[in-house]
Amino acid sequence: MAQKDLLGGALWEAYSKKVAARMDNPTNRGELTEADALKLGGKLVIADHGAESCGDAVRLYWVVDPQTDVIKAARFKSFGCGTAIASSDMMAELCVGRTVDEVAKITNIDVEKALRDEPGTPAVPPQKMHCSVMAYDVIKRAVALYKGVDLSALETETIVCECGRVSLGTIVDAIRLNDLKTVADIIHYTKAGGFCKSCIEPGGHEKRQHYLVDILRDTRAAMEKEKLHQQMVAPDFCSMTLVRKLKAVEKIFTDELRPMLAADGGDVELVDLKEAGGVWEVYIEYKGACLGCPSAGTNTLSSIEAILTQKLGENIKVVPS
Amino acid sequence: MERIYLDNNATTIVDPMVKQAMEPYFCDKYGNPNSLHSFGTEVHPDLRVAMNRLYKGLNAAEGDDILITGCATESNNTVLKGVYFDLIKNGEKNHIITTTVEHPCVANTCRFLESQGVKVTYLPVNQDARVEADAVRHAITEKTALVSVMWANNETGIIFPVKEIARVCRDEGVLFHTDAVQAIGKVKVDVQDVPVDFLSLSAHKFHGPKGIGALYIRSGLKLQPLLHGGEQMSGKRAGTLNTAGIVGMGLAMELASDNLEYEATEVRRLRDRLEDGLLKLKDVMVLGRRELRVPNTVFISVRGVEGEALLWDLNKNGIAASTGSACASESLEASPVITAIGVGAELSHTGIRLSLSRFTTESEIDRALKVFTEAVGRLRAISASY
Numbered sequence: 078m079a080q081k082d083l084l085g086g087a088l089w090e091a092y093s094k095k096v097a098a099r100m101d102n103p104t105n106r107g108e109l110t111e112a113d114a115l116k117l118g119g120k121l122v123i124a125d126h127g128a129e130s131c132g133d134a135v136r137l138y139w140v141v142d143p144q145t146d147v148i149k150a151a152r153f154k155s156f157g158c159g160t161a162i163a164s165s166d167m168m169a170e171l172c173v174g175r176t177v178d179e180v181a182k183i184t185n186i187d188v189e190k191a192l193r194d195e196p197g198t199p200a201v202p203p204q205k206m207h208c209s210v211m212a213y214d215v216i217k218r219a220v221a222l223y224k225g226v227d228l229s230a231l232e233t234e235t236i237v238c239e240c241g242r243v244s245l246g247t248i249v250d251a252i253r254l255n256d257l258k259t260v261a262d263i264i265h266y267t268k269a270g271g272f273c274k275s276c277i278e279p280g281g282h283e284k285r286q287h288y289l290v291d292i293l294r295d296t297r298a299a300m301e302k303e304k305l306h307q308q309m310v311a312p313d314f315c316s317m318t319l320v321r322k323l324k325a326v327e328k329i330f331t332d333e334l335r336p337m338l339a340a341d342g343g344d345v346e347l348v349d350l351k352e353a354g355g356v357w358e359v360y361i362e363y364k365g366a367c368l369g370c371p372s373a374g375t376n377t378l379s380s381i382e383a384i385l386t387q388k389l390g391e392n393i394k395v396v397p398s
Numbered sequence: 399m400e401r402i403y404l405d406n407n408a409t410t411i412v413d414p415m416v417k418q419a420m421e422p423y424f425c426d427k428y429g430n431p432n433s434l435h436s437f438g439t440e441v442h443p444d445l446r447v448a449m450n451r452l453y454k455g456l457n458a459a460e461g462d463d464i465l466i467t468g469c470a471t472e473s474n475n476t477v478l479k480g481v482y483f484d485l486i487k488n489g490e491k492n493h494i495i496t497t498t499v500e501h502p503c504v505a506n507t508c509r510f511l512e513s514q515g516v517k518v519t520y521l522p523v524n525q526d527a528r529v530e531a532d533a534v535r536h537a538i539t540e541k542t543a544l545v546s547v548m549w550a551n552n553e554t555g556i557i558f559p560v561k562e563i564a565r566v567c568r569d570e571g572v573l574f575h576t577d578a579v580q581a582i583g584k585v586k587v588d589v590q591d592v593p594v595d596f597l598s599l600s601a602h603k604f605h606g607p608k609g610i611g612a613l614y615i616r617s618g619l620k621l622q623p624l625l626h627g628g629e630q631m632s633g634k635r636a637g638t639l640n641t642a643g644i645v646g647m648g649l650a651m652e653l654a655s656d657n658l659e660y661e662a663t664e665v666r667r668l669r670d671r672l673e674d675g676l677l678k679l680k681d682v683m684v685l686g687r688r689e690l691r692v693p694n695t696v697f698i699s700v701r702g703v704e705g706e707a708l709l710w711d712l713n714k715n716g717i718a719a720s721t722g723s724a725c726a727s728e729s730l731e732a733s734p735v736i737t738a739i740g741v742g743a744e745l746s747h748t749g750i751r752l753s754l755s756r757f758t759t760e761s762e763i764d765r766a767l768k769v770f771t772e773a774v775g776r777l778r779a780i781s782a783s784y
Contacts, residue, residue, distance in 0.1 A: 089710070100710060106780045129783040132704065132747040136782040154782035158706035162780060 091202035092160065093194045095167075100159035103166035107152045109138035117149045118142065124219035127211055131283075133157040135165050137215045139172065141223055146176040153215075160201045160208040167191050168212035181220045181231060184242050185209040206240035207273035207282065213239075237287045240272030245287060252296045260289050314357070314389040323350055326359060329388055334381055343367035345381070348398055359385060359395050373397065401716040402762045406603075407552050407580060407695060407753035408720055412646070413605040419649045420607065423642035431639045432630065441641050448648025452612060455651035456597070457588040461617035465635045466610065466644055470579045471503035472624065473598035473613035474546075476635070477575045478507045480621035481544045485573075486516055491543035493517045495572075497529045497558075500548055504577055508546075517541075527554050527686050531562035535570070544573045549581035549597075553722055553751055555695025556686045557585060561592045568593055573619070579603050583654035584661055584692040595619055601643070605755070606650030610643030657756050666693035668763050669754050673698075675767040679774055681784075685749070694754040697722075702784025703777045704747050711773035712750075717766050722749045 092100075114121035119140040127134040134156040140149045151169040155162050168188050172180050188209045192200035201208070221228045235245040251257060251266045260278075264271045275283040278290045314322065330347050338345055344364035351358050361381070367373045374397065382395040403411065423444075429437025431445060452464050467473045478494070485491040496508055498520045508518045519537045521529045534545055545567050550557045560576050567574035575596035581587050583604030589597060597614040601607055613635075615621060627636025673684060673696045681701040700708060705721030712719050752766070778784045 089713075100707075101714065103780060125782070127782075129702070129747065134781075134783040154780060156702060156704055156781045156783040158704050159710045161704070162707060 086202060093192055093200040095192045095194060096160060096163040096200050099163035099166040103162055105152055105166050105169035109140055109150055109152050114140045119149050122219050122223050124215050124222055126215040126218055129156050133161050133211045135211045135215045137219050139219055141177060148172045148175060158208060160205045161211060164188050164209040164212045177220055177223050180216055183216055185213040186242055188212045203272045210239045238269035238276045241268045243267050243269035248292055249296050260293060263289050333384055338367060341366055356392050356394050359393060360398050361395060362398050399716045402766055403718050404752040404766060405718045405720050406755040409602045410605045410755050411757055412607055413653055416606055416646045416650045420642040420646040444645055448644045451648035451652040455655045456614055457590050458614060459617060463615040465613045465631050467613050467635060468609060469611045470598045470600035473611050474503045474577055475507050476613055476624040477596045479624055482511050483622040485543040491541050493539055493542040494544045495519045495537045495542060496546045497521045499523055499551055501552060501577060504546055526690055527556045528558050531559055531566045534563050535566045538570045538572055542572045544575060546575040549576045549578040550692045552580050554686045554697045555691040557690055557692060564593045584694055586658060589614060601647035601650050604650050604654040607643055607646045610640055610647050660756055661693050665754055665756055668758055668760060669694055669696055672763045697749055697751045699748045700774055702781040703774055705749055707777055708750055708773055715769040717769055720751045
């Protein structure tokens, strides 16, 4: 939230000029009939997607050359808002002259990009990306109809955010690689959930199969479990190389011991690590408030030793210098 | 292109007389009414006139309070949160009753209070898009602190049976608040005739300025202030008095009262003319019986035409209206009112609200009808569902 957000957006001002022009005059609106198909020497395909009760409904007409699979003509009809009509119009245009296999790869993002006035400025505001998804869905249906295959055969990955075409795999990877902890992080890293927001949690604009809240929770749980497992099978301290031993001890100093002492204004430093008769001696030097603190040789010392032995094994002894 | 404003339930033009009446308080009589010197005191007679107009407009008794607030949102927050502090947090009650079709400033405040542990009952509307008094009576428990039901609905214009509800609340010994924002200037609002305890209003809905509203509080009732501060409004609503706003709202209230007859006859005639014309289109539906609505509002659903798309075409031709369509809102959520009325999912995407005022002319209505009809024709020709 900041200055630009305070007055709220003027929805229509965020539409590109191309969107407005196509809303006012969608050049590819209308129908194609068997007569048109006959005239063009192709096969008529009519695909429907959506319903009035869902807020968007689009019908796509194609005449396809059966020899080359090239779409010779495309028309559309659309029940929907301005962006839905403009997206459908652009979608129909992008179909013409391409083969069915080529258009099967067109996504709502291609449609949106084609509607931009400037390459770097989105054609519609984020919550309106949703309207261009219809254009993508109806193409998929037309392809399936033409090829006589099941719609699901064309889906190669699970899409969680349809507006941004972000797959389940991408989201899970982002959570794991970047250690993401909140839905806001996911939106920031992957853009998933940043458009119509339906995929964030149940109860939004549209019912979804996967929700970011669930994906986050499940992925985090899996990560925790793996971490625990990793700790359990961590190699025995004694069998580590000296360098690894040093690193393991130092990590505990940085992550746990120094923050613990810092709470009381104290500090500790790792000075040396030596073996003496099967026992590893950790040489430390107190700093700050620990210097001269009566507990440095008693309670604090045993706490440090307890943490180290808990993490690294019983054969450890802490020696203050 | 001449623009036509048919979105008067959103806001209204400031009556030029109101604007003129407000002008002296910016550069001439700009004193703080709380000051002791002449700059402060010279505005007092004008403020008294304005307050008298407000009291007269609502037919409030001298012992009642009409607090000046910043907007109806503030008035509604003051009541809900005040009752929460007085009777729930620091009292024995735990329950508030409201409806599923209130303005967000009531609905979201109730949701906030729920997060503080208050139990809130949201009464659904019936086939007439109203909540009846009996439904309120059945929802009241011995723990109910407040009933809050709007006088008229912003989207449909449906008038609620506030008089009966107020009586039920009085019988049951429960406080009653009404958000009368959409009623003032459209129908008679009389706090003696309708025994409300609290009533909220906003000047910009009846040709007054934005940024000023009021909260009526029946004599003898105490309410924890929302804004603590100085001694303004007897400490019940702190903050420097908005002199120009109060003067403007006072005159706007007087003009609204004076024009109630015009509203009931001429505005109603124009609205009916518009509505009859729209109903000549095939496959359209108007929400709510005419006699149950304020005289200026018509909410119409046009099958096969999405609300935002229709709004776009109207706007292109200079006509301002409003839609409850999910697609037109920031959140993509269907209007809660339309959802609550339960008239089918289609309506949540096809509804258009047209709201008139006493400044609307017959020629405007006729042109709006023509544009509307053409827009429906164009969009239905494109539509995949018609």
